[in-house]
Amino acid sequence: MVEYVPILIFLGVATLFPVATLVIARLLRPSVYNKTKLEAYECGVPPSGEARARYPVRFYIIAVLFVVFDVETIFLFPWAVKFKALGVFGFIEMLVFLGILLVGFAYAWKKGALEWV
Amino acid sequence: MPVPPVHALVFSLLLFAVGVLGVLTRRNAIIILMSIELMMNAANINFIAFGLRSHDLTGQVFAVFTIAVAAGEVAVGLAVVLALFRNRDTVYVDEVHIMKG
Amino acid sequence: MTSLFNPNDVRLITPELVLTISAFLILGLSVLPDLGRKTWAPVLAGLACVSTLASLLSFVWMFGLEALRTPDMTIGFNGMFILDAFSIFFKVVFLLAAMLTILVSARYLEVERAHTGEYYALILFAVVGMMFLASAGDFITIFVSLETMALSFYILVGFLKTNRKSNEAALKYFLLGSFSTGIFLYGISLVYGTTQTTVLGLIGISRAKMALQSPAAPIFVLGVILVTVGLAFKIAAVPFHMWAPDAYEGAPTPVTAFLSTGSKAAAFVVLARIFSMGFLPLGQRWATLLAILAVASMTLGNVAAILQENIKRMLAYSSIAHAGYVLMGMIAVGLGDTVETREYGLKAVLLYLLVYTFVNIGAFALVIILRREQVAGDRVADFAGLSRRAPWAAFAMLVFMLSLAGIPATAGFIGKWFLFGAVVKAHYAWLAVVAVINSAISLYYYARVVVNMYMKAPEGAARLAPSWGQRVAIGACIAFTLVFGLYPQPIIAFAERSILALAPWAS
Numbered sequence: 001m002v003e004y005v006p007i008l009i010f011l012g013v014a015t016l017f018p019v020a021t022l023v024i025a026r027l028l029r030p031s032v033y034n035k036t037k038l039e040a041y042e043c044g045v046p047p048s049g050e051a052r053a054r055y056p057v058r059f060y061i062i063a064v065l066f067v068v069f070d071v072e073t074i075f076l077f078p079w080a081v082k083f084k085a086l087g088v089f090g091f092i093e094m095l096v097f098l099g100i101l102l103v104g105f106a107y108a109w110k111k112g113a114l115e116w117v
Numbered sequence: 118m119p120v121p122p123v124h125a126l127v128f129s130l131l132l133f134a135v136g137v138l139g140v141l142t143r144r145n146a147i148i149i150l151m152s153i154e155l156m157m158n159a160a161n162i163n164f165i166a167f168g169l170r171s172h173d174l175t176g177q178v179f180a181v182f183t184i185a186v187a188a189g190e191v192a193v194g195l196a197v198v199l200a201l202f203r204n205r206d207t208v209y210v211d212e213v214h215i216m217k218g
Numbered sequence: 219m220t221s222l223f224n225p226n227d228v229r230l231i232t233p234e235l236v237l238t239i240s241a242f243l244i245l246g247l248s249v250l251p252d253l254g255r256k257t258w259a260p261v262l263a264g265l266a267c268v269s270t271l272a273s274l275l276s277f278v279w280m281f282g283l284e285a286l287r288t289p290d291m292t293i294g295f296n297g298m299f300i301l302d303a304f305s306i307f308f309k310v311v312f313l314l315a316a317m318l319t320i321l322v323s324a325r326y327l328e329v330e331r332a333h334t335g336e337y338y339a340l341i342l343f344a345v346v347g348m349m350f351l352a353s354a355g356d357f358i359t360i361f362v363s364l365e366t367m368a369l370s371f372y373i374l375v376g377f378l379k380t381n382r383k384s385n386e387a388a389l390k391y392f393l394l395g396s397f398s399t400g401i402f403l404y405g406i407s408l409v410y411g412t413t414q415t416t417v418l419g420l421i422g423i424s425r426a427k428m429a430l431q432s433p434a435a436p437i438f439v440l441g442v443i444l445v446t447v448g449l450a451f452k453i454a455a456v457p458f459h460m461w462a463p464d465a466y467e468g469a470p471t472p473v474t475a476f477l478s479t480g481s482k483a484a485a486f487v488v489l490a491r492i493f494s495m496g497f498l499p500l501g502q503r504w505a506t507l508l509a510i511l512a513v514a515s516m517t518l519g520n521v522a523a524i525l526q527e528n529i530k531r532m533l534a535y536s537s538i539a540h541a542g543y544v545l546m547g548m549i550a551v552g553l554g555d556t557v558e559t560r561e562y563g564l565k566a567v568l569l570y571l572l573v574y575t576f577v578n579i580g581a582f583a584l585v586i587i588l589r590r591e592q593v594a595g596d597r598v599a600d601f602a603g604l605s606r607r608a609p610w611a612a613f614a615m616l617v618f619m620l621s622l623a624g625i626p627a628t629a630g631f632i633g634k635w636f637l638f639g640a641v642v643k644a645h646y647a648w649l650a651v652v653a654v655i656n657s658a659i660s661l662y663y664y665a666r667v668v669v670n671m672y673m674k675a676p677e678g679a680a681r682l683a684p685s686w687g688q689r690v691a692i693g694a695c696i697a698f699t700l701v702f703g704l705y706p707q708p709i710i711a712f713a714e715r716s717i718l719a720l721a722p723w724a725s
Contacts, residue, residue, distance in 0.1 A: 060199055064192045071188030074181055089223045103242050110249040126411070126437070133404050140397050149393055156400030163407035171414040179358055179416065183403060186365045190396050193372050197392045200376055201385040210393070213386050216464045216531075 061113055072101055125166030133159035146201075146208045150194045157187050227294035230301050232280050233273040233309065234349050240269035241342035248335025259333040263324045263687075266338035270317045270345070277306065293355065297417050300355040307568055307716035308352040308487050315480040315575045316345045321691040322583045323472040325684070329589055330470065332378050340377075341476065344370035348484040355495075357406045357416035360488055364402075364452075367484055368395055371477060375469040387468025394451065394461035402448025408441030409496075421496040430499065442497055446507055449492075452485035453541045456514035463522075466534035471589065471596070474530055475582035478537045479575040486544060486571055490564060494551055494718055505552030508545050509649060515542030516656040524663045529585055530596050532663060536622060537578065539660060543637055544570050546649060550640035559643045561717050566636035568713040573621075573633040573702070580695030581618040584611060587684040587692075601667055603676025611682055612671045614692050619664040621699045624657050628703040632710070 040047050079086060079094055086093075108114060132155055139152025161180045168176020198208055205213065228235075244262050291302040320341060327333035347367030354360040372395060376388025410416050412434045413425040429438040447458065454462040466474045493504060519539030526532035547570065550563025588595030605612040621630035634657065638650045684692070702709050 057199065057203070060195060064195050064199075067188050067195075068192045072185055074184055078181065086222065093223075100242075103245065107245055107249060122411070129404075129407075136400065140393075146389060146393065150396075153393075153396045153400050156397075157403055160400070160403040160407040163404070163411055167407070167411035167414070173414055175358075175416050176410060179361075179407075179410070182358055182362055186362060189365070189369055190399070193369050194392055194396065197372060197376050197385075197388045200379050201389050204380065204382050204385050210389070213389060215383055215386055216467050 058116060065108055065113060069101065069105070122166050122170045125162055129159040129162040129166070132156075132162065144209045144211050146194075146198050146210055149210065150191065150198075154187060154191070157183055224294070227299070229280060230292060230294045230299060230353075231350075233276045233313075234346050236273045236276055237269055237342050237346050237349070240265065240272075241339045241346065244335050244342065245339040248339065259327075259335060260324055262335040262338050263320060266342055267317060267320045269342065270313050270320065274310065274313045277309070297419065298356045298359045299350075299353050301353055302718070303716040304490075304568075304718040305352040305487075307572075307712065308483060309349045311483055311572055311575055312345055312348040312352070312480055315476060315483070315579060316341055318576075318579045318583075318691045318694065319472050319476040319480075321687040322475070322579070322586050324687055326470065326472055326586050326589060329591060330378055330381075332470070337374070337377060340370045340374050344374070344476070344480070348480055348487075351484050352487045354488070354491065355418055357410065357418070360492070361403065361406065364484075364488065365399065367481065368399065368452075371395075371473075371481060374473045375465055375477070377470055377473065381468075383468040384470065385468075387465045391461050391465035391469075398448045398451030398458070401444050401451070405441045405444025405446075405448055408437050409445065412438040412441065418492060418495040422498055426497060426499045439500075439503070442500060442504060443507070445492065446504060449485055449489050450511055453482055453489070453544075454515075454538050455511040455541050455545065456518045456538060459515070459519070459538045462538055463531050463534040466537070467528055467530045467596075471530065471582055471586045474533075475579045475586075478533070478582070479578050482537070482541060483571045483575060486548075486567060489548060490551070490567060490718060493548065494560070494564065498552075501552035501554075505549045508549050508552065509646070512542045512545035512549065512649065513652055515539060515545065516653060517542075520656050520659045520663075523660070526663075527598055528596055529598050529601070529667070530582075532598065533578070533581060533585075536660065536663070539656065540574060540578075540622075542656075543634065543653060544574075546637045546641045546646075546653060549646060549649065550644040553644040553646060555644075559640075562636075562643055563640040564717040565710075565713045566633075566640040568716055569636050569709060570633035572709060572713065573629040573699075576695045576698040577618050577621045577628075577630055580614065580692060580699065581622065583688060583692050583695065584615045584618070587611065587682050587688055590680065590683075593680075598667060598670060599677070601670045602674040604671040607676050607680075608682045611684075611692075614696050615671060616668055617696055617699055619667055621703070623661045623664045626703075627700075629699045629706070629709075631703060632706040636710075 042048075075097060076094070079090055083090065136152045136155035136159060139155065140149050143149050143152065161183050164176040164180045164183070166176075168174065168179075201213065202208060207213065244265055247262060247265075248258075250258075291300065293300055320338065323337065323341075324333065327337060344367050347363045347365070347370065350359060350363035351367065354363055372388060372392045375391050376384050378384035406416070409421070412429040412432070413421045415421060415425060426438075429435065432438075451458040451461075466478065469477060497504060516539050519535045519537075519542060523532050523535035523539065526535060544567055547563045547565075547567035550566070551560045554560040554563060585596055588600055593600070601612075601615065604615065617628065621628035624630045624634040634653075638653060641647070641649045641653075
């Protein structure tokens, strides 16, 4: 259990620090509220429209593509770590894998999923 | 000292239970999707913890495959929800009921 | 240390490689600049059909006809891939199902205005998943190929993007399907934790027994139960069937046909493989579990089917009931006290799934040809007076309905005969009694379709215009149902040769 003591101390410090900062700030700052202060901050200009506006569907399509291509690279990490041990076989295997991904990418590109319209 | 497998098992069981509960009680399709991800990640924790205990790499390999497959599932799921949203303007599963019986 | 890769292993997956490459080819061709959709899509359909045929023939080319008759068990990729008679049998079933599906699809998709190459690519990807599933000897391969199949099906069910029913079906199928995947995966993780291996053969030989005696036994049993639940979702057994009626009704009809045959058979392959290779020492326990599922599926499926007005929904409930019948074969595998009984059970499962594939695709093909512009054609009432409008189509539907009900002289009877025999041999005769009563109930709603076709006046006079592909598919299904209904020896022998080699400790 002794190994856990540093973690415990770390956990204590990590909890205390933000709590302490918030409390001290609360004690020190003047609390004056007005309309302008309570407004949502939008880069300094007066806010316009609703905060819950709908995003264009485009974002979702890009998100879907990102999720797939981003996570599939997970297979590259173990290969990179053991690159020398896996040798030519591993290299060809990876080329095949990337080739398959490339077909998917080319398909998405051709279909216009990457275009912003 | 590594984390004992029993702790990992209890944690993953809780995570799995949270996931199942989420699927059964939530109405928003996206949140159900997230709950399913929790279930799969609970399994991942098991794979890695058990693999570590028996010094077997299979567990980690399985986890890598699960992560990749789960990503594919999310992509398909989002696409399905998106198609529905375009036609019906809702992501709430209890509002989707033309078919019954 | 075993070598990483044996170039000879590639030979074993030739049929799958053929399909994968042609699927990519079709995917690539479907985005080429339009030569006019009208001329392009049928070409891709033809290509897809040819590639399934090529894949089928590559078995013969790779291993020779003689080897196909008595294939040895070949293990490749360090135990992950098993090529044996059992897997070849199912691969043949999957390829035939895919071929029939592709044949009936083209005209339907034109009517729905969704005739694109991607459809065929997805069908082929689903088949690749199923074929790897049939050969999977390791939980990793099982999981990945199960998902390859399932993901393709999620998209196929929602393929009619602008159709609200199709959207809804896809959402329900996706959410419940991936829920079941999560449960299945967690079950696998517990089994891995208690047996320390994902190789099915290794679990079976000694570790399942060991795991049962260790203090971790409850975890192992929980794992087995979760794996069973996950697979019960996939075969749509009650109480895990909620997705099936909606998914079957909303999906494009050819996809429904493929889903109810290919996907169900694929789930049974995994069930048979996992339970008879990995978990056989627990036979008594999981057989009891499956018996509950079987009784519930048969009863609820048949009773609910009576109430349906939509024929796709009715066939969905009938398909739930049929999953219950097939489970009886697996129960005999778990309970049998001799190797012979266990093998008899497996043989019955194989035979029934082969027959069911042809009969069910045939029945759905009839629903497909009723679909025309402005007419959905999926109500039972749409069959009214079909015997006068199209006598041949009515006769075909009659044969398929009788076969689904299990009337003698059709292939469906042969399948049921063996399943009922299997549970009797395993001393579970009461289950056979339940199944016979259920068959009697099912006769009612199958007969309702027949009565509609032969006794009622037609609602419209519109003629049916099936494409030649649909004619060929329906013809093949009828020929199969009648020929093997009267002369079943060849398919019985095929199933007998193809059962999974059970280890000697099975008895």
